[in-house]
Structure formats: C-alpha cells, structure tokens
Amino acid sequence: HSNRVMWFQDFFPPNMCPINAKANTFYGIMFDAGSTGTRIHIYTFVQKSPENLPELEGEIFESVKPGLSAYADQPEKGAETVKKLLDMAIDAVPPHLWKKTPVVLKATAGLRLLSEEKAQALLLEVKEVFEESPFLVPEDSVGIMDGSHEGILAWITVNFLTGQLSGQNQQTVGTLDLGGASTQITFLPRFEETLKETPGDFLTSFEMFNSTYKLYTHSYLGFGLKAARLATLGALNMEVVDGQMFRSSCLPKQLEAEWHFGGVKYRYGGNKEGETGFKPCYLEVLKVVKGKLHQPDEIRGSSFYAFSYYYDRAADTNLIDYEQGGVLEVRDFERKAKEVCDNMERYNSASPFLCMDLAYITALLKEGFGFRDHTLLQLTKKVNNIETSWTLGATFHLLQSLGLTY
Numbered sequence: 001h002s003n004r005v006m007w008f009q010d011f012f013p014p015n016m017c018p019i020n021a022k023a024n025t026f027y028g029i030m031f032d033a034g035s036t037g038t039r040i041h042i043y044t045f046v047q048k049s050p051e052n053l054p055e056l057e058g059e060i061f062e063s064v065k066p067g068l069s070a071y072a073d074q075p076e077k078g079a080e081t082v083k084k085l086l087d088m089a090i091d092a093v094p095p096h097l098w099k100k101t102p103v104v105l106k107a108t109a110g111l112r113l114l115s116e117e118k119a120q121a122l123l124l125e126v127k128e129v130f131e132e133s134p135f136l137v138p139e140d141s142v143g144i145m146d147g148s149h150e151g152i153l154a155w156i157t158v159n160f161l162t163g164q165l166s167g168q169n170q171q172t173v174g175t176l177d178l179g180g181a182s183t184q185i186t187f188l189p190r191f192e193e194t195l196k197e198t199p200g201d202f203l204t205s206f207e208m209f210n211s212t213y214k215l216y217t218h219s220y221l222g223f224g225l226k227a228a229r230l231a232t233l234g235a236l237n238m239e240v241v242d243g244q245m246f247r248s249s250c251l252p253k254q255l256e257a258e259w260h261f262g263g264v265k266y267r268y269g270g271n272k273e274g275e276t277g278f279k280p281c282y283l284e285v286l287k288v289v290k291g292k293l294h295q296p297d298e299i300r301g302s303s304f305y306a307f308s309y310y311y312d313r314a315a316d317t318n319l320i321d322y323e324q325g326g327v328l329e330v331r332d333f334e335r336k337a338k339e340v341c342d343n344m345e346r347y348n349s350a351s352p353f354l355c356m357d358l359a360y361i362t363a364l365l366k367e368g369f370g371f372r373d374h375t376l377l378q379l380t381k382k383v384n385n386i387e388t389s390w391t392l393g394a395t396f397h398l399l400q401s402l403g404l405t406y
C-alpha cells in the first residue's frame with residue numbers, strides 16, 4: 001500500500017476506506033524472560049472498527065534456553081540471546097512500521113531471585129540492545145514484572161482468547177501457571193463471601209478493554225517446580241557445604257547426580273537403603289506446601305485453565321496429547337504420580353525428577369490450593385493458535401498505555 005491520498009478517501013470513514021483496509025494493522029513485541037528460558041512473542045493486530053476490540057491476527061513465537069538468570073555473571077552474553085530473538089522481529093515487521101512497534105521485556109521469578117545488582121546489570125544490557133534496534137522503546141521497556149501482574153495478565157490472555165472479555169454473559173475462567181521458580185493462581189470471584197475472607201493483598205483491580213475486574217491473584221515465589229525440587233530435597237535457601245548430598249524418597253534408589261540452579265551446584269540422589277515410592281515421597285512434598293498457601297473456598301467447585309509445567313508434565317506422561325492438550329481431573333495427576341513413583345525403574349529413561357514433580361503438582365493442587373479430586377483442569381498451550389501466556393495480556397496493556405488501543 002502506498003501513502004497516496006485517493007480522492008474517494010474523504011467519502012469513507014477511515015476504517016472502511018478500501019485503500020486503508022490494512023492501514024490499521026499494527027504490531028507489538030513482548031519478551032518473556034522466564035527462569036528457564038527467554039521467549040519472543042510478535043503479535044499482529046487489526047483494528048477493524050474503533051468501537052470493537054482490536055483483533056489479534058497472529059503471533060510469531062520463538063524461544064531460547066537457558067533464561068537470562070543463567071547469565072548472571074555475563075550480562076552481555078545474556079543480552080546477546082535477546083538480540084538474536086529480536087532479529088526475528090526485523091524480518092517479521094514491515095520496515096515502515098518499525099518506529100511504531102513497541103518492544104518490551106519483562107522478567108519473572110528467575111531475575112526476582114538474583115541479587116539486585118546482577119539483575120540490574122542484565123536489564124541494562126538488554127535495554128542497550130533495544131535502543132540500538134529500530135523499534136519503539138517505551139519508558140520502563142525493560143524490567144522485572146510484579147508477581148501479581150503475571151497472574152492477572154495470563155488471566156486476561158486466556159479469557160480474551162476464549163472470548164470471555166467481549167459481549168454480555170461473561171463466564172470467565174481461572175488460571176493456574178506453574179513456572180520454574182514461582183506459581184500463580186488467578187480468578188474472578190463471584191461470591192461476596194470470597195472477597196470478605198481473602199487477604200487484601202490477594203485482590204487487585206485491573207482495567208482492561210473498558211471494564212474493571214477485581215481479581216483474586218497471587219504469585220508464590222519459591223513454589224515453582226524447580227524451586228520446589230530444592231525445597232523437597234531440603235536444599236532451598238541453604239548454605240550448601242562442599243560435597244553435601246541431598247537425598248529423597250522421590251528419586252530412583254541408585255541415583256547420584258549433580259544439578260545447577262541459580263548459580264549453585266547441588267548433589268542429590270535416592271534413598272539408597274531407605275524407603276522410596278509414592279507414600280514416603282508424598283509426605284516429603286507435603287511438607288513443602290502444607291499450610292503455606294491461602295485456600296479460597298470458591299475454587300473448589302470451579303474449573304481452571306492450567307499451563308506451563310502443569311502442561312509439560314501431563315504431556316510427558318501421556319495424560320494429554322502434546323499438541324492438543326486436554327481436560328484432566330486433579331486426581332489424574334495423583335494416579336499418574338503413584339504409577340511413576342511406585343515403578344521408578346520403568347521410567348528411568350525420563351527425568352529422574354518425574355516422580356517428585358508429579359507428587360509435588362498433586363500436593364500443590366490438593367493440599368496447597370485446596371482443589372478437589374474431581375476439579376477439572378483444562379490444559380492448553382494454545383488457543384486459536386496463540387500461546388496462552390501472560391505476554392498477550394501484557395501487550396494489550398502496553399498498547400493501551402501507548403494510546404494505540406483503548
């Protein structure tokens with residue numbers, strides 16, 4: 001399309017003018033700097049008419065491992081991984097829109113757990129990469145995201161993609177995100193009772209698409225899947241003595257190995273002589289969650305969307321199809337945990353942590369949040385071919401703040 005002004009343009013409202021049919025296409029670039037990887041989401045939107053929500057046309061998605069926090073001592077190298085991903089956007093966005101396309105990076109629990117100094121050094125290097133790019137770099141374009149926003153924005157994404165944020169009769173769904181270092185739960189309370197019995201810092205009002213939502217949301221730092229492994233081993237926040245061995249009944253008896261997390265080396269292994277299997281393992285993971293999380297009564301009867309590690313572990317054990325996802329009950333995780341933990345030798349080609357991970361997920365859902373055995377979980381990686389990630393909600397929020405949409 002050229003910028004030539006056609007004589008008939010004055011006769012049409014801007015959005016209906018034939019030569020402007022695509023003039024209202026715009027882009028947004030959002031980076032998710034997670035604890036286990038960095039991901040780029042390049043979204044294309046079309047605003048078909050001013051009174052409707054912008055329509056999401058598509059997404060380009062790419063990811064790299066490990067995450068930025070693995071470069072805590074080489075911030076330039078970390079920023080280099082961001083630059084590689086950003087080069088994809090150069091190809092994806094038409095050059096005449098570069099200057100209007102905002103680019104933002106938000107880091108989550110991995111950077112929250114680093115020292116302030118190391119986290120800031122990484123973010124500074126990333127900011128430089130952005131400034132050297134041809135894209136629009138808004139204020140606060142690089143930073144650590146608030147845990148409560150992580151939950152809210154994922155909730156916005158899922159409910160937008162499933163059509164619950166437009167029109168009447170909104171029936172929103174709650175969301176569960178299980179990351180490497182933190183985990184989030186978010187839903188829209190329907191009962192006055194829930195609002196009354198919930199601690200104030202678990203409730204956040206959020207404005208999006210001309211509506212205000214008062215959401216229940218909380219991010220539990222240290223309750224992500226990988227942090228939970230350390231907690232189960234008794235190694236979380238420990239001064240690790242050289243050569244110290246952490247053992248668990250959730251690991252294969254003969255196992256002895258090393259694991260690097262957050263820049264620390266841990267030695268871990270199975271209970272050579274002692275017990276292994278689901279029963280003792282479940283008692284171990286129970287200690288990590290029991291009494292540590294707020295349990296809203298209202299969620300017992302409702303169904304939730306669950307993603308990230310909930311999805312990955314369900315797919316790893318064939319509870320769901322890796323591409324399609326699926327619907328599970330909480331007790332399906334428990335059944336699978338028993339199967340894996342009581343037959344660890346049969347699963348020894350998979351991760352040695354598979355039993356611990358499934359037992360932790362079961363304990364987190366049942367004893368942590370207080371879900372019932374029959375609570376339904378909708379496991380989805382994509383809706384209409386778009387990733388179910390907080391990044392879409394964050395992009396809407398960004399476009400709104402830039403006045404590119406309302």
Ligand SMILES: Nc1ncnc2c1ncn2[C@@H]1O[C@H](COP(=O)(O)OP(=O)(O)O)[C@@H](O)[C@H]1O
Pocket residue numbers: 032033034035036037039067108109110178179180181182183224308309312381387388389
């Ligand atoms: N856009 C995505 N698509 C698919 N999986 C994702 C996406 N974002 C995160 N994940 C999954 O989330 C889990 C790790 O969470 P991560 O975001 O790295 O940690 P944290 O949220 O604690 O910083 C992994 O299972 C990873 O595969």
Ligand SMILES: [Ca+2]
Pocket residue numbers: 034035108179180308
């Ligand atoms: Ca995440």
